[in-house]
Amino acid sequence: MPTITEAYVDSLAPNAGAIKNGRDLVKKNSFPQLNETEDGSLLFGECKGSGKEPYRCSVDFANEANPVFRCTCPSRQFPCKHTLGLLYARALGKSFERADIPQDIAEKRDKAEKREEKKKEAAAADNGDAAKAKRKTNKSALVKKIAVQLDGLGMLEKLVLQLTQSGLGSVDKKTLQMVEEQAKQLGNHYIPGAQAGLREFVLTMRAEGDREAVYTSAMEKLLALRALTKKGKSYLEQRAENPDLPMETASTLEEQLGHAWQLAELREYGRVQTDAELVQLAFLSYADEARGEFADTGWWIDLKEGAIRVTRHLRPFRAVRALREEDTFHGVVKAEELFVYPGDLNARVRWEASTFRDPEPADYAKIKALAAPSYPEVVKQAKNVIKNPLADKNPVLLVAFRSIERMGDEYLLRDAQGKPLPVADIGLGGRPTTPMLSLLGDEELRDQAALVMFRHDLEANRLSVQIMSIVTDRRIVRLLY
Amino acid sequence: MSIDILFELQQETRRLFIAGSAMAAGDLRLTKLLPRLRNLGESAPVFKRLADATDELLAAEREESAAKLLELGTLLSAVLYTQGRTETAGESQPVQGAGVGLKTDTTYRKLNPLILALTTKGQGRLEQIRASFEDGSFLDLRALQAICSALDDSYAEIPDYVQEKLIPAFGSDAVPVLRSQLNLQGGKGDGRRLQLLHRQLGRSMIDLVAEAAVDGSPEVKIVAVSILGEYPEQESLVLQLSREKRKEVRSAAYFSLAKLGTAAALQRLYEAAVSKDRELAVDPIRASASSELMGRMIRFGEDALERHLSGEGSDKSEAAEQIRTAISCLEGSGRQMAAETYSFLRKLLSSEAFLVQETETTQEAAAELLLELDWPEADRFAIELGDAGRGSFLGHGFRAAFRQMPPADVYHRYAGFLSKGKSKAAKELLGAIRSLAAYQTRGDEERDGAGVVPEAAWDPRWVQLFIRLDLPELVCLFAQRADRDVTDYLTGKLQNAKANDWHVYDILLALFRIRYREAPELLMGHLEKGAGRHLYYLNWQHKRLIASMPKAYAPRLRAFAEQAAYESVRNELFSIIEALEEKPDDAAEEGGRGLWGWIRNKMS
Structure with missing residues (x-):
């Protein structure tokens, strides 16, 4: 126990x-x-x-x-x-x-054991039958589904073209209502991701405040939708022609279209890592209005691979009371099987069974050793990701720093070679973290590692980061949660 | 610069996204950009692609334009995303951290509700803040800023609580945040910050306090001025501030002067007391408790009395006000100068010309002060005053007499006044008796049920007198044992009372207290008469009474409890009855009290 x-x-x-x-x-x-x-x-x-x-x-x-x-x-x-x-x-x-x-619990235990055994037997039998016994998919049903999806994407594409042609300046309440209506209809086309993308566009246009900023981000939304329809269409068309083609796992395209990866599928595509050890570096829960759900998001470092992984537990607004609210986690998670979703720098992960232990100084040293040492490299890595129109525009990385510095009201990180990385609050869940920097001690401000989220500011043409956590030799200073 | 042209191109595409791609064909500004793009395209392929995309957009048909614009936009933003600058201009300095060693271990589920409570509006916030304080989860680096900002919250109880509990718990860790938030020109929250900072830093920040006292906004100033009172070397500044225009600042300065207690400070307080600021000066003077100042106030009062006696019109009323100020200043501290105060009060209250209706409240205050001296001579004078037939002092006289004379003499001297029916004197006296009895029985209810005055302090004839005068609540308070006339009177009252008359329970409690044999039966009868229908909840009287019942009544009580209209009442009744049934027999006599204690324990 x-x-x-x-x-x-x-x-x-x-x-x-x-x-x-x-x-x-x-x-x-x-x-x-x-x-x-x-x-x-x-x-x-x-x-x-x-x-x-x-x-x-x-x-x-x-x-x-x-x-x-x-x-x-x-x-x-x-x-x-x-x-x-x-x-x-x-x-x-x-x-x-x-x-x-007690008698009743002993009985239940027995039953559970038997169930386990049966499962194992079944699994053993499966393995005996070996690779062939993959999950069978009903091909004709798949083709039918893809056709409906393509139909939906076509609809979306037309809408995006229409909006572009008439211009964002002419979008009024009535247009938005029409767009929302269309978004509702997309609900019948098995592309919830694209549907949410369209909803995001509506929410952006409805936002109060600076019109110019609204236009800029609405334009980005249009471009993203355009990329999604284009890539989605060509991918789905291919699969419609040849249903035996594997699903796309090199990018997040499937997920962006709205596919919810099942563990069995991930296993099938070999996206399972065994005996993984993870430490949570930051946590945040935010409301995703377009999808109508809370996203409990954890950023973890994979102690073996060194990659920053993301866990995302989604709690639809209407089911909030019945679902578990995730939380900050301080221990080291040991997962027998770590399922890694397709993704860029920060692939989403999940695990079923896990044990945990308290983190030790050696763990912190290990994490620090995994931090990227050179900012030009890091920046290149980040830019390479964000230039892709479908990519996550806010990649998260662990970087080493020699010092945290300040110039007037601006902060920056400096690496061992003296290269800077500007620090700014990019509105992560509305929580600024830079005001806390000046409260830290020398130990935290020199020669440590920082978990940072990137953001490219198109207007100012500036790439900056928000510090989410600082890892020292003794502890993780969590500036978010 | 090639980057600049990218931006120009971005501006133009963005413009077209807003205006609509339908306007793109042959767009002038885009056309102008094209040659430069082509030029750059010769050396860099990416510009060539941009140039081509632009070209296509310019040439596109209306229907095609949207796709072309989107294409150009996609290409351009992909390029721009690789161009983000990370260099910085200017010299940067390593951050000198404040070295706040706070943890950041509180989990999201605990920290987030606290931060929301501190930074948003809505109900239930204080409760959340309390909960976080109690489990200690607020002691976290990430909460510090929000907690300090909450000092400005408009719901005053939150800043109060934060200032009292949360921020002091951070100790010196809160200092850098408070300091960075402090705005001497700010509002009440900044006053709180100044106070908290001073609590942490003490003398080392006296310069800042002095600055705030001189230049701060009124709210900050008031706090600063009160802090200055702790520093004798700031005397001259406080003196100067005591002449400020704002009343609140002057008031704070007077309190600080009282704390300083130097000769100059006391002189200034005296000046304030004899000037228009007298109302402001009274409390500080009381707080200073300086005998010298008291002495001066007495002399001032005596002078004022003379002016009152000799003056006319407005001078006279002004003098009356001054007398009142002098008396107010002496309240609570008169005893340390009893002789002087007494002689002043004696003079005052013997002056026929002063004892007029206009000065009634001052007379009242003076008489109270006289009793407060707790000095035999003063008491004797108070008794004389009461005897002088001036109804308004009869109560004071009685209280003095109660202190100075044996109970029988007090009865002898004052009982007669009560028989005078509704006279002013009778009313005064009854009021004095009631408040004295209430004072003597204060807290009795909580401790031991129905209150009773101490037997030795009062002449036994009082209770007979109250029966004759038909004052049931005083009879209840004064009844010491189950004498026939007392019980007859009280049971008679009971019979005539209405079912839900609250007097009923006072009377029943008194009957139980004096161990009247029939008391349980009377209570039972009262309950069975239908009191249960009116019971919405059980107050302490009900519980005390039922707990006092002999065990033998348990079945009847049960029957009664069954009838109770409300379930909560029923449950409470049952639990008391159960306790009653468990009570050992030999404790039956004394048991009421023990049981009552047990029930009270259970309820708390």
């Missing part, structure tokens, strides 16, 4: 409210009974609820990486506050009596 710390329990909770409620249960002494089994793999107890009968809750660590929470309460939140409370009671050092495993 892992050592249960408060931070660990916090990280299990689906949201901040659950943390508070779980803790309050312990504070109010709502657990008349707390038990653990001889081998310590199962914690269980009774928790007073509003009803006559107490809730019986348990946490089963039979599989350490994937604890099982059980509770007799009717809450839809998972894990519920009672199981969290049970864990907090443990973390806060309440005494647990030794007891035998």
Whole structure:
């Protein structure tokens, strides 16, 4: 069983409210009974609820990486506050009596084990049948789907051309309403990514404030949509002709069109890294209005590969209450299988089962060693990405710096060769980070590594970065979250 | 420069995106750019491609123009994205960090709600800030700025809380942020910043405080002036500021002078007290507690009295105001100069010409001050004053007498006044008795149920008198034991009372207190008469009464509880009754009290 710390329990909770409620249960002494089994793999107890009968809750660590929470309460939140409370009671050092495993849980354990075995057998059998037994796709259905997608892209293309021809200056409320209507229709064409792109255009045009800036970014949106329709069309046409062609994994095109990669697909395309170790360097959650969801975004460094990876948990606005809100994570994640999505500098990743450990000084040293030393190189790398019309315009990289310097109100990073990299607040989730720089100490300001996000300012023709975190030999100074 | 032409081209394409590609054909400005592009294209292929794209756009049909413009735009922005400059002009200096060693470990889910609460508007913010304070998660580098900025929040409780709790917890780490935010010309929030900075830095920032006191905005100035009071060397500045135009600044300066307590400071306070600023000066003078100043105020009061007695019209009323100021200054500190104060008050309250209706509030204040001296001679004088037949001093006289005389004498001397029905004297006296009794029983309810005055302090005849005068609430307070006449009177009152008359519970509590045998039955009867229908919640009286019931009543109480209209009331009743049933038999007599303590514990 892992050592249960408060931070660990916090990280299990689906949201901040659950943390508070779980803790309050312990504070109010709502657990008349707390038990653990001889081998310590199962914690269980009774928790007073509003009803006559107490809730019986348990946490089963039979599989350490994937604890099982059980509770007799009717809450839809998972894990519920009672199981969290049970864990907090443990973390806060309440005494647990030794007891035998309750009958019902023993039965459930057995069943789960059998299920596991069956799965393994099935997997073994699959492997026996070997490579051939790939997922079968229904070709005619695929072709049909592609045709609908192409249809949608055609519609979008026409719209983009129309808008360009008549000019952004002539776009009024009525036009925008029409565009929105079209965006709605795109919903029937299996290209949610393109649909969101169009919505972004509408939101940009509707934004209040400086008209000139609005035009500039609306123009960029048009260009991006144009690139998407063009590339998407040629790609899909190819696949329509030959459905056996593999999916596009060299770029994020599939994802931009709106494909949600399944783990099985990623496995099929060999995009799995084994025994990966990741450390989260920064975290931010923001609302993506065009897609109608919250994006809980984590930036991680892959300790083996050195790449900056991104995790993105999407929580649609209308399902917010039912979904777990991701959080800052301080430990080192060890994932048996790391699924890497197609992407540029910052590929999105996911993992299913994982364990974690506390970071050690050696980890920080390792991270620092992975930081890019030379800014001309880094800048080249970033420019190479952002010049692609479909690319992520805000790549994130870990760079080493000799010093953080200041010139009037402007800040900059300097590398070992004395080359500068301008620092600015680029509106990451509305959180400026430069004001915090002057509060740091000498240790943090000299010879460390910084996680930075790039932004190219078209108007000023300037490439600058926002510092998200600073990695020292002892800790990660998180300037975001 | 080749980059410049890229920008020019960008400007023109952007213009066409806004105007519409339909306008592009043969566009003049684009045409003008073309030769230069061609020129550059000879050496760099990328310019050639741009030139071609431009050419095509210029030549395109209306229907084709959009595609061409998009093509040119795509090509151009791809080029521009590779051109972003990163060099900087000018000399840069390494950042000299403030070295704030704060952690950045608070997780998003804990930190973000706090930052939102500090930086946005809406309800529930203070609660969130409190929660973050209590679990310590606010002690984070990233929250510091937002916390210090919240000193300007328009919802005053937030800056109050932030100033009181959060920022002091940061200690010296908050200093660089407070300093960078401080604006001496700012508002109230900057006053708070100055105060917090001073709390951290103390004397080392006195120059800044002095600057703020002279040049700051009014809000900052007021804070600065009050800080200056801690520094004797700033005396002359404070003196100067005590003549400021703004009332608030002068007031702050007076308080600072009181803190300084130097001869010049006291002189200035005296001047203020005898001038138009007297209202402002009163509290500082009280705070200074300087006997010298008190002495001067007494002499000033005596002079004013003479002027009052000899003066006419506006002089007279001005003198009255001055007397009032002198008395106000002495309030709370008169005892340290009891003899002088007494002689002044005696003079004042013996002057027939002063005791007129216009000066009534001053008379009242003077009489209060007289009692406050807690000095036998003063008390005797107060008794005399009361006896002099001036109704307004009878209450004071009574209070003095209560202190100076045996209970029987007090009764003998004052009981007669009460029989005079609705006279002013009777009213005064009753008021004095009520407030004295309330003072003596203060807190009793919380501690031990129904209050009662200390038996030894009062003559036993008072309670009989109150029965005769039909004053049930005083009877309740004065009843010491279950004498026949008392119980007869109170039970009689009970019978006539209406169901939800709150007096009922006072009377019942008094009956329980004096251990009247029938009390439980009376309560039960009252409850069964239908009081349950009117019970929306249980107050302490209900709980105390029910907890005082003998165990034998439990079944009847249960039956009553079943009838209660509200579930919450029912549940509370049941829990009290359960406790009652668990009570061991031998504790039955004393049990009420123990049980009450137990219930109070449970409720808190």
